[in-house]
Amino acid sequence: MTSDAEMIPDVKIAETSNAGTAMIRFENVTKYYGAYKALDDVTAEVGRGEVVVVCGPSGSGKSTLIRTVNRLEEIASGTLTFDGESVHGPLKAAALNRLRSRIGFVFQSFNLFPHLSALDNVILSPIKVNGAKREVAKARAMALLDRVGLSAKAGAYPAQLSGGQQQRVAIARALAMEPPAMLFDEPTSALDPEMVGEVLAVMRSLAADGMTMMCVTHEMGFAREVADRIWFMDAGRILETAPPDAFFSNPQHPRAKKFLSDLRH
Amino acid sequence: MIGDILTILRDNWLLLLVGQYPNGPLGGFAATLLLSALSIALAFPLSVLIALARLSRNPLLLWPSTVLVYVARGVPLLMLILWVYFMVPLLIGAAVPGFVTMLVTLVLYEGAFLSEVVRGGIVALGRGQMEAARALGQSYPQALLYIILPQALYNVIPSLISQFVSTIKETTLGYVINVPELTFAANQINNQLLTKPFQVFFLLAIIYYAVCWTLTFLAVRLERRIARRRAGPAAAPAPLTVRQLTAEP
Numbered sequence: 001m002t003s004d005a006e007m008i009p010d011v012k013i014a015e016t017s018n019a020g021t022a023m024i025r026f027e028n029v030t031k032y033y034g035a036y037k038a039l040d041d042v043t044a045e046v047g048r049g050e051v052v053v054v055c056g057p058s059g060s061g062k063s064t065l066i067r068t069v070n071r072l073e074e075i076a077s078g079t080l081t082f083d084g085e086s087v088h089g090p091l092k093a094a095a096l097n098r099l100r101s102r103i104g105f106v107f108q109s110f111n112l113f114p115h116l117s118a119l120d121n122v123i124l125s126p127i128k129v130n131g132a133k134r135e136v137a138k139a140r141a142m143a144l145l146d147r148v149g150l151s152a153k154a155g156a157y158p159a160q161l162s163g164g165q166q167q168r169v170a171i172a173r174a175l176a177m178e179p180p181a182m183l184f185d186e187p188t189s190a191l192d193p194e195m196v197g198e199v200l201a202v203m204r205s206l207a208a209d210g211m212t213m214m215c216v217t218h219e220m221g222f223a224r225e226v227a228d229r230i231w232f233m234d235a236g237r238i239l240e241t242a243p244p245d246a247f248f249s250n251p252q253h254p255r256a257k258k259f260l261s262d263l264r265h
Numbered sequence: 266m267i268g269d270i271l272t273i274l275r276d277n278w279l280l281l282l283v284g285q286y287p288n289g290p291l292g293g294f295a296a297t298l299l300l301s302a303l304s305i306a307l308a309f310p311l312s313v314l315i316a317l318a319r320l321s322r323n324p325l326l327l328w329p330s331t332v333l334v335y336v337a338r339g340v341p342l343l344m345l346i347l348w349v350y351f352m353v354p355l356l357i358g359a360a361v362p363g364f365v366t367m368l369v370t371l372v373l374y375e376g377a378f379l380s381e382v383v384r385g386g387i388v389a390l391g392r393g394q395m396e397a398a399r400a401l402g403q404s405y406p407q408a409l410l411y412i413i414l415p416q417a418l419y420n421v422i423p424s425l426i427s428q429f430v431s432t433i434k435e436t437t438l439g440y441v442i443n444v445p446e447l448t449f450a451a452n453q454i455n456n457q458l459l460t461k462p463f464q465v466f467f468l469l470a471i472i473y474y475a476v477c478w479t480l481t482f483l484a485v486r487l488e489r490r491i492a493r494r495r496a497g498p499a500a501a502p503a504p505l506t507v508r509q510l511t512a513e514p
């Protein structure tokens with residue numbers, strides 16, 4: 001699987017207009033669930049082509065943080081920009097849809113459309129949202145399925161695919177919109193251990209192609225190897241951001257230390 | 266007994282089939298079928314709209330739809346029919362044909378009941394499907410049309426069909442406001458014969474049974490065809506089948 005994914009030619013990463021700025025930028029972002037503060041004054045940025053791995057204990061706000069980027073969650077205050085565009089401003093519905101179409105999102109639970117074949121999962125949004133011609137969308141979808149090692153499964157329905165295969169189709173589906181950045185929320189946590197590798201291999205090859213990525217994951221091997229920076233979160237705050245070497249060998253914050261030592265035991 | 270039934274059928278088949286038509290309004294079996302088909306054809310799309318309104322956060326959609334559903338749930342259909350029958354002509358100052366009264370009442374009543382089935386189907390999908398569609402840039406209507414409704418409606422086919430079958434059976438209530446449908450025709454025949462009520466109403470039961478069974482049968486075929494097209498157990502959580510839910514005892 002690994003070799004499959006890596007032999008295939010590069011994905012096209014969309015050119016963007018606001019090249020000077022960060023790809024994703026959080027500025028004093030705060031979010032509540034009722035009275036509970038899930039994000040507490042988060043300020044951070046993901047640069048262009050950068051791979052950020054977000055880690056931290058369960059309930060620390062990692063999913064909440066990543067879901068605010070494409071506004072699956074609303075924020076209470078602060079600003080969040082994607083490719084220079086404010087995500088949580090007073091956007092018209094169409095503008096928000098357009099913005100979302102440029103942010104690839106991969107869910108822990110895959111969320112493939114079970115009534116559509118793998119191929120149809122991938123081509124639906126390019127056709128309906130971007131107005132792509134069916135033949136063009138299909139050719140591109142086949143190339144993407146090939147890239148994730150699943151061209152033979154184009155006609156299969158999600159229920160006929162293993163978890164790892166479903167997640168790879170989900171990645172192809174997100175890539176079909178040619179997003180300049182991809183977000184992953186624990187993409188391998190729902191997988192049997194023997195399938196984790198095939199999904200990480202696809203993510204690794206995306207990173208190698210220069211894709212901007214923000215990944216919530218507990219796969220510390222992947223983080224160490226692929227990430228440019230680690231963000232460590234606890235209680236809704238980013239407590240530490242550091243390159244992986246520094247983070248893993250010499251964490252600064254006491255809670256990061258504790259988190260890493262808990263992981264090792 | 267069988268002989269009696271066949272004789273009744275031979276002597277009255279035209280009345281049972283079309284009522285007084287062409288000398289009077291269309292009635293009998295044809296009127297029952299027409300009323301059922303129109304009720305279902307109008308109630309079903311209405312039910313999807315009601316379900317969406319009930320899931321909406323907009324109070325202008327949420328409130329009226331919720332009231333409609335609660336009224337339909339809490340009031341006997343027969344009472345609703347009498348209400349519409351007596352009140353609507355007073356309100357609009359014009360006579361309304363019984364067929365139309367019956368159709369409108371059935372559409373609203375069944376629309377409300379069906380909407381709960383549809384809403385259940387949508388809610389049961391969970392929010393992951395909607396989120397995945399929206400995350401790809403689909404608008405809310407697109408997500409509904411391409412992702413949510415195809416799955417939700419497919420998953421509730423058995424309940425939809427049993428509600429459709431109820432609708433057919435409820436057209437018999439048109440009898441009380443003199444809609445000349447099948448039950449009305451059977452009663453006319455009974456009034457002429459006087460001595461054979463069992464045979465007449467047994468025949469009536471057989472006809473209703475045949476219609477309802479046919480609908481159920483077609484639904485089973487449709488469900489199988491979709492399941493086959495989806496090649497495998499895909500989206501069909503299929504321990505319940507149409508037949509199990511709607512077969513008459």
Ligand SMILES: Nc1ncnc2c1ncn2[C@@H]1O[C@H](COP(=O)(O)OP(=O)(O)OP(=O)(O)O)[C@@H](O)[C@H]1O
Pocket residue numbers: 033034036038056057058059060061062063064065
């Ligand atoms: N919809 C919600 N309503 C109320 N509270 C929520 C909701 N979603 C999350 N929370 C709470 O917000 C906090 C952060 O949740 P979040 O899912 O972002 O954590 P996480 O870091 O992703 O955890 P995990 O590693 O378990 O996925 C948790 O305490 C959680 O209970």
Ligand SMILES: [Mg+2]
Pocket residue numbers: 062063064186
């Ligand atoms: Mg999470």
